[in-house]
Amino acid sequence: MNVRILVSLLALAAAAPALAKDGSHGSSSGGSHHVNGHITKDGTYVQGHQATNPNGTKLDNWSTKGNTNPTTGKEGTKDPSKP
Numbered sequence: 001m002n003v004r005i006l007v008s009l010l011a012l013a014a015a016a017p018a019l020a021k022d023g024s025h026g027s028s029s030g031g032s033h034h035v036n037g038h039i040t041k042d043g044t045y046v047q048g049h050q051a052t053n054p055n056g057t058k059l060d061n062w063s064t065k066g067n068t069n070p071t072t073g074k075e076g077t078k079d080p081s082k083p
Helices: 003-019
Strands: 032-035 049-052
Touching: none
Parallel strands: none
Antiparallel strands: 032 049
């Protein structure tokens, strides 16, 4: 096998997981994104985590009843009809 082809295949294989990380491809719908750790207005520290991308509905948020967070396995508890 040609060395250039082998190197190209290895580079592509190494990059594949990063390219397929969440399927959102920079879009604001579908998939998920990382949220950095931050301090809320009331002084509470929120650890960094994954979150669903915003899309105008609460029905597919991992914290909504009927959904499960794929990272933690925790089932959603929030009622989607409440603000």
